[in-house]
Amino acid sequence: MNRYCRQANTTDKHMRVGIIGDAKRAVAWESHLRPFEAVREVVIAPTLDDLGPVDAAVLIDDSINNLHLLSDAIRLGIHSYLVSRLPSDRTMLEKVYHQSQEAAVSVQFSHWPSIAPSTRWMIQQMPKPDLIQIIRENSILNYTDNRENFRYYWIDELALIIKWMSMSTHRIETKEITLERAETGLQIQIKFESGSTASIFFLATGLENRHRRIVSDRHLLLDLDVTEQNVRAIRQGRENHLDVSSKSFDATRVAELSAILFLKSIQMKQESAFTPYDALITANSVDKIDRQLQNATRQ
Helix, strand or coil: CCCCCCCCCCCCCCEEEEEECCHHHHHHHHHHHCCCCCEEEEEEECCHHHCCCCCEEEEECCCCCHHHHHHHHHHCCCEEEEECCCCCCHHHHHHHHHHHHHHCCCEEECCHHHHCHHHHHHHHHCCCCCEEEEEEEEEHHHHHHHHHHHHHHHHHHHHHHHHHHCCCEEEEEEEEEEECCEEEEEEEEEEECCCCEEEEEEEEEECCCEEEEEEECCCCEEEEECCCCEEEEEEECHHHCEEEEEEECCCCCHHHHHHHHHHHHHHCCCCCCCCHHHHHHHHHHHHHHHHHHHHHHHC
């Protein structure tokens, strides 16, 4: 057995956790990990080979090869948390998914929308919405700075929808808004096998920055202002009046919460907050959307 391969013991609560990545970010993640009783020691190293034997690792890597690093860690039997933008390389994600199943290790991706306390609370209130609608607008002044993030915005929201609904998509329709060659907006409409629907509308030419997630079923409507992390809950009250309440959340500790969820998934031998399977089925839908956008461009 490789010298790095050591499964965490869920009863001894003495894990040695490694961190790989930029030194400044690694120190921040060390502060998230050290307070937990489950962690005996935290080590920071530039590569996997420099870590020595560890039970788990946080891999801070936004490079295009980060799935290869994750794959190497899984092959060594290390429970792994990849902190990066959500990858969409379907071939590598499929490999990572099968590796993690065979190695029986916990793997988590840092998909912040599904880890945020506000979203987790909303999912508890409404596990299977009839409708999910996501609206995101960026001001024109910020468009140039954020253009490279255009793709990651909608992939993040798509991943949230697919994880939340937890069922196969029946149909996906995509329409891109372009001015000459400039991508200025995107609309994605999704229909699920249950009949539920979801939509994402992104606009890069808004008057102001705005980001909302609205979900509803026959009994409840939840309206999240993502920027303010405030949720309005609307229900039918007496005499057909609507009862409106609100709840605020602290988004400043999302990274710390994600570390807790990762460690708990190892201890309890449960699925992580965002698994390789979640990433893989998202990548399948991303692939469909990419093909639709490419076909539209050729016309």
